[in-house]
Amino acid sequence: MADTGFIPVNEPLLDGNEKRYLDECVDTGWISSVGPFVRRFEEMFAGYVGCRHAVAVTNGTTALEASVRALGIGEGDEVIIPSFTIISCAAAVVRNSAVPVVVDCDPVTWNMDVSKIEECVTERTKAIMAVHIYGLPVDMDPLLDVAKRHGLFVIEDCAQAIGLRYKGRMCGAMGDISTFSFYPNKHVTTGEGGMILMDDDSLAKRCESFRDLCFKPGERFVHDELGWNLRMTNMQAALGVAQLERLEEHLERKRRIGRIYQEALGGMEGLQLPPPRMDYAENLYWVFGVVLDDSMEMDAKGAMAALREKGVGTRPFFWPMHEQPVLRDMGFFEGESLLVSERIARRGFYLPSGLGTPLEQIAAAAEVVKELF
Numbered sequence: 139m140a141d142t143g144f145i146p147v148n149e150p151l152l153d154g155n156e157k158r159y160l161d162e163c164v165d166t167g168w169i170s171s172v173g174p175f176v177r178r179f180e181e182m183f184a185g186y187v188g189c190r191h192a193v194a195v196t197n198g199t200t201a202l203e204a205s206v207r208a209l210g211i212g213e214g215d216e217v218i219i220p221s222f223t224i225i226s227c228a229a230a231v232v233r234n235s236a237v238p239v240v241v242d243c244d245p246v247t248w249n250m251d252v253s254k255i256e257e258c259v260t261e262r263t264k265a266i267m268a269v270h271i272y273g274l275p276v277d278m279d280p281l282l283d284v285a286k287r288h289g290l291f292v293i294e295d296c297a298q299a300i301g302l303r304y305k306g307r308m309c310g311a312m313g314d315i316s317t318f319s320f321y322p323n324k325h326v327t328t329g330e331g332g333m334i335l336m337d338d339d340s341l342a343k344r345c346e347s348f349r350d351l352c353f354k355p356g357e358r359f360v361h362d363e364l365g366w367n368l369r370m371t372n373m374q375a376a377l378g379v380a381q382l383e384r385l386e387e388h389l390e391r392k393r394r395i396g397r398i399y400q401e402a403l404g405g406m407e408g409l410q411l412p413p414p415r416m417d418y419a420e421n422l423y424w425v426f427g428v429v430l431d432d433s434m435e436m437d438a439k440g441a442m443a444a445l446r447e448k449g450v451g452t453r454p455f456f457w458p459m460h461e462q463p464v465l466r467d468m469g470f471f472e473g474e475s476l477l478v479s480e481r482i483a484r485r486g487f488y489l490p491s492g493l494g495t496p497l498e499q500i501a502a503a504a505e506v507v508k509e510l511f
């Protein structure tokens with residue numbers, strides 16, 4: 139793929155049964171959401187994570203929005219989210235007329251600082267959204283404890299955490315409802331796609347109904363609620379099944395990429411690397427992030443430009459939710475200041491971590507980083 143010399147930040151790996159299953163869709167004419175791969179993908183995925191129900195949807199963003207709605211969260215309710223995350227998390231709350239309340243992240247794991255959650259709980263709090271970031275899980279036990287004591291729902295955003303374990307438990311099986319994304323930079327991809335998992339029967343029914351315009355069984359074109367069209371196509375699900383068949387290899391490859399960077403960059407001054415493990419998890423290295431020490435004159439923007447010049451693709455870290463112009467303009471987060479998120483947003487970025495990128499190129503990227511700093 140990439141023999142232009144430039145090492146892209148991501149490339150998918152599609153060398154299993156992807157083509158064969160796609161051919162099957164075209165040959166049989168089953169290309170819409172009404173096709174056998176959708177159910178098969180849902181069953182395989184639910185079985186793998188260990189949940190009773192799976193609802194395949196169009197992407198990870200809509201999965202979050204439908205999940206918040208399925209929990210009955212709306213006007214006047216508050217949802218606690220990490221500030222250091224993707225806009226999809228805040229959007230899912232805001233689009234349901236609820237209020238996002240942000241928590242800073244931990245300076246070592248870059249995940250939600252769970253010691254700061256309880257102070258955000260009010261009478262209006264309905265849920266905590268736990269987002270597993272970059273390859274390590276949120277420290278879930280303290281979070282689940284706060285949720286339990288205050289009667290809050292837990293939504294797990296596992297877009298970056300397929301196959302990641304926390305104290306042996308699978309991410310996506312610890313909360314009330316969990317969401318996944320199959321965008322091509324995720325380690326199971328369907329091009330575009332998402333999944334919602336849950337054990338609760340009525341939550342599953344609600345998500346299935348939202349996915350399909352809230353058509354009513356028996357009276358199809360009479361609607362009691364407004365839904366969306368969030369249906370995944372059989373072609374996407376065909377890719378998903380092929381990808382799931384290779385998941386163990388994909389996870390192992392992510393970890394190999396992580397080890398290559400750790401070995402090349404470990405011990406370098408001025409550069410903070412992700413921890414290979416915490417006492418509750420082994421890093422999966424969904425991406426390999428780095429944060430420049432304050433002693434370094436360069437910020438992330440400067441470093442990324444320099445690396446680009448040397449043929450290494452990068453991507454900036456998330457920009458904190460409390461610093462998003464669109465959310466500030468809506469009146470959220472006035473006067474909010476969360477120093478860790480603000481700092482790593484300016485000093486962090488991630489390196490090529492794609493499953494489809496040859497490991498020699500990963501090693502080459504690591505060497506370029508080493509030379510630059």
Ligand SMILES: *Cc1c(COP(=O)(O)O)cnc(C)c1O
Binds near residue numbers: 226
């Ligand atoms: C990718 C991602 C999403 C959004 O998924 P899409 O499929 O791109 O809509 C949501 N949350 C996290 C943490 C993500 O990494």
